[in-house]
Amino acid sequence: MVSGLHKNRVAAILKITEDLNRIKDIDSLLDRVLLEARRFSRADAGSIYLLENRKLRINYVQNDTLMQKESGKKFLYQNHEIPINDKSMAGYVAMTRKPLIIADAYALDEAVPYGFNRSFDETARYRTRSVLTVPLMASRNRLIGVMQIINSLDPGGAAVPFRGEDELVVAYFANHAAGSIEKAKMTREIILRMIGIAELRDPEETGAHVNRVGAYSIEIYSKWAAEHGVAESEIKRVRDILRIAAMLHDVGKVAISDTLLKKHGPLSPAEYEHMQRHVILGARLFRDSTSDWDDMAAEIALNHHERWDGSGYPGKVLDVTADDWRPGPGKKGEEIPLSARIVALADVYDALSSQRAYKECWAEEKTLAYIRDQKGRQFDPELVDVFFSIYDVIRAIRGKYGDH
Numbered sequence: 001m002v003s004g005l006h007k008n009r010v011a012a013i014l015k016i017t018e019d020l021n022r023i024k025d026i027d028s029l030l031d032r033v034l035l036e037a038r039r040f041s042r043a044d045a046g047s048i049y050l051l052e053n054r055k056l057r058i059n060y061v062q063n064d065t066l067m068q069k070e071s072g073k074k075f076l077y078q079n080h081e082i083p084i085n086d087k088s089m090a091g092y093v094a095m096t097r098k099p100l101i102i103a104d105a106y107a108l109d110e111a112v113p114y115g116f117n118r119s120f121d122e123t124a125r126y127r128t129r130s131v132l133t134v135p136l137m138a139s140r141n142r143l144i145g146v147m148q149i150i151n152s153l154d155p156g157g158a159a160v161p162f163r164g165e166d167e168l169v170v171a172y173f174a175n176h177a178a179g180s181i182e183k184a185k186m187t188r189e190i191i192l193r194m195i196g197i198a199e200l201r202d203p204e205e206t207g208a209h210v211n212r213v214g215a216y217s218i219e220i221y222s223k224w225a226a227e228h229g230v231a232e233s234e235i236k237r238v239r240d241i242l243r244i245a246a247m248l249h250d251v252g253k254v255a256i257s258d259t260l261l262k263k264h265g266p267l268s269p270a271e272y273e274h275m276q277r278h279v280i281l282g283a284r285l286f287r288d289s290t291s292d293w294d295d296m297a298a299e300i301a302l303n304h305h306e307r308w309d310g311s312g313y314p315g316k317v318l319d320v321t322a323d324d325w326r327p328g329p330g331k332k333g334e335e336i337p338l339s340a341r342i343v344a345l346a347d348v349y350d351a352l353s354s355q356r357a358y359k360e361c362w363a364e365e366k367t368l369a370y371i372r373d374q375k376g377r378q379f380d381p382e383l384v385d386v387f388f389s390i391y392d393v394i395r396a397i398r399g400k401y402g403d404h
Contacts, residue, residue, distance in 0.1 A: 024241065032236075046155055048145060058081075059080055065126060073219075088117065093134065097143060125134055133168060211247070213350055252282025310330040314327045372384070
């Protein structure tokens with residue numbers, strides 16, 4: 001295959017693969033993989049499906065045309081599965097483990113077994129034409145998923161068929177990217193296993209909850225950062241570490257008594273004071289920092305219960321490692337790190353919207369009314385505005401990572 005590729009393209013793919021190995025978060029990695037595959041083939045859109053429970057589950061979507069629309073980003077959080085069989089293009093490629101090029105998805109040859117599901121096009125008011133689908137093969141020739149890119153564009157922006165050269169380049173790139181995806185997927189699974197351990201102690205700290213909080217947080221940050229003129233490269237860097245750090249915001253609860261974590265009903269003042277220790281215990285887990293991720297995980301764990309008006313906890317603690325630490329005056333406003341202010345909003349929204357041992361699930365309008373009421377009190381007022389400006393995306397995330 002390499003002999004059929006231009007040397008410059010091979011060099012570019014190898015350089016990109018080096019960059020991919022530095023990305024920690026699976027979603028950040030899938031974003032970069034899909035973007036680069038589309039660049040190689042001038043494609044307007046694409047999806048990556050990963051293998052889960054012997055089915056293909058859509059994990060990441062990009063679509064430049066839809067992103068130009070006001071509500072385009074909500075389509076990034078699709079949530080559906082595809083069987084591995086010959087009924088769909090992605091399923092067929094997963095089954096045969098061979099690339100597939102389609103010139104027009106609406107004009108398939110009647111002799112082929114697979115079909116094209118038009119439901120997404122109809123919902124999004126999009127028109128899929130050319131499709132290139134390649135398997136993602138990791139070590140030991142194991143299938144880990146499928147990458148599908150859509151609508152190769154000519155210089156005038158019209159959708160045209162993919163070329164044979166596109167298949168070579170994208171398939172070659174997919175072979176190199178699959179190893180990075182496999183490693184990042186393992187990292188996410190390790191994080192979720194850690195959450196699973198916490199869930200044994202705290203039934204509210206579920207994988208679905210932390211996935212939602214992580215996803216809410218990066219979308220709130222991305223919108224905030226774009227409005228503040230933050231460079232795209234910095235946005236991507238922060239997104240990569242923020243999602244995982246946000247997922248571990250309550251990891252310190254593993255050291256809190258089961259009696260408190262599983263108590264039905266409100267805590268007494270003494271119990272509430274003891275519960276507050278989880279932010280200190282969580283921050284201590286990352287005290288021997290070796291990376292920006294450790295630093296962010298520590299600041300979120302420590303500060304996500306601070307309040308914009310200064311009435312939160314644990315306040316200005318001088319030394320979180322001290323055995324005799326004492327709460328200090330609450331941090332106020334921008335004294336609270338941005339990452340923690342974001343996670344505070346994301347966490348409370350999800351907690352209020354979910355069933356908990358000590359409360360019923362709030363109706364959505366009641367939850368939103370609370371967030372509006374707490375603007376400038378519990379929450380950073382600017383972040384509340386950002387939250388509501390991307391509310392359609394927030395709802396799409398909630399749908400993707402439901403409690404099921």
